[in-house]
Amino acid sequence: MLLASTTANALNYLYTLLMSRSLGLEGYGSVVALFALIGIAAVPTGVVQNVVVDATARLAAQGLGTRAGALLRVALVRLVALYGVTLALILTGSTYLARFLQLPEPSLVTWAGLALFCAGLAPAALGVLQGLQRFPSLGLTTVLGPLAKLGVGVALVGLGWGVHGAVVGAVAGAALALATALFFVPAGWMARLREPVVFLTPTSWRLAGNLMAFTGLLNLDVLLVKHYLAPSEAGLYAAASTGGKVLLFMTGAIPAVLFPQVITLHTRGQAAEAYRVLQRALGYTLILIAPALAVYWAAPALVMQLLFGQAYVGAAPLLRPLALGMAGFAVVGALLTYQVGRQRFDCLPWLAAGAVAEALGVVALRGEAAWVPYVLIVVAAALTWVLWRLAVRR
Structure with a gap:
């Protein structure tokens, strides 16, 4: 997992560096600002992933690992609701956000919203794989997303899509990571859980608040x-x-x-x-x-x-x-x-x-x-x- 995580980070950084050389000053500034926005908005998924890891590990310890699919179903319902509303708000305010960030077109905000939606769902599936300790599958999923983002983004920018190509690459990477993670999760989506899983505990709220504030500290200046x-x-x-x-x-x-x-x-x-x-x-x-x-x-x-x-x-x-x-x-x-x-x-x-x-x-x-x-x-x-x-x- 350490190798996979390091590889994914390296691919993400390589993507950023290649975009800086391909898009020029203005285009690169737009890409970094959009990704900063996505980074702040995606903070709650990290908290959900921690809850899913803990709940999945408990199921596995009880010999009920086959019910992990049901746990994922519960988590996805909540995340789809959360990021569905977030996406709707982004689409509604895309013109304002584009004006605020001095982006050339509001459609860039729309694509960034789609990337956020896919990126917001993937951690639930990754949490299941981590909780089941399926590290080869988790590692492959961790690497495939950034690899797809790099490949699609570089290809589309090379074809003249500019900033749109870079952001569509992010959508492709997030979507592939989500699809791959869902593929590796064991069946049992319709199984029933013995105990309800509480995602929004006081502790999770506090953790989300700390993470969001810290992420804001790292990105607000760029925005x-x-x-x-x-x-x-x-x-x-x-x-x-x-x-x-x-x-x-x-x-x-x-x-x-x-x-x-x-x-x-x-x-x-x-x-x-x-x-x-x-x-x-x-x-x-x-x-x-x-x-x-x-x-x-x-x-x-x-x-x-x-x-x-x-x-x-x-x-x-x-x-x-x-x-x-x-x-x-x-x-x-x-x-x-x-x-x-x-x-x-x-x-x-x-x-x-x-x-x-x-x-x-x-x-x-x-x-x-x-x-x-x-x-x-x-x-x-x-x-x-x-x-x-x-x-x-x-």
Whole structure:
């Protein structure tokens, strides 16, 4: 699974880099803004997937794994309702959203809504496969989606579809991932579950709130910059932001390892050991980030040229502060994971306040690209201090 996850992340990043070279500044800025919108709206699916994994694992432990199809049916009914309404709202407001993000056509928002709909359903099926520990099937599904997005997106852009081709590629990838996951789920869709599965518990609401606030922190700047700046300037900012987020990609495995360890130790009442695990996780995060920050600081123009091409070298001055801001958010992500693993959801008001402060800061600057990264640095530093204070309360 680690290989599959790494491959999928690499394919997604390769897709982003190829789009930057194929679409130019204006087109690339539009694609990044649309994907930022999808990323924020898709947060609830991660919570549903966690619930499905837990419920499926319990069924399998009772020898009732064949009823996983029924569990998926229940989850899909809820997700279809949620993202059906979301899609309807997106279609209704497509003209406004296109105007707000300075997109060339409202149809781009429509295609993004379709990608969100498919991407919103797939995690339920993936959760069943994960709960049943069918890791070969899960790994194949995890890779096929990004591979299809890459292949279809590159092909359509090459045929002259432009930004539409890039977004349709995302629809194709999400649809194939959903279809593949459904294919691998065992039969038994009409079986009856002995116990009802509760998806919207107080804990799941709090978890969704934390994840949505954190995702907003990582994406709101891109959306607001796309609104305020000229398309070409927004494209430069989008590229620098993507370059900065390489640091999050590099450290992404740390929260994934930290989370189950903290849950286990917290359940056993081993608070001191859980805290030591957090300290090690933060140490590994800094060890991974420091060399990348050094390279970014020493040669930002070279990094932008290698990643995105000569047309994006103008974004080099933005890369340094954006990378520093993303390094801060990588630490915030580790601290948030630790708190959630301890069933402490007291980060939510602070994360929400940080997201609001970030948005207000960008609005006050009217998206001025040279200063927006420093808003992120200040917010990340403040949240790091606050979440650290919360974490040391054992």
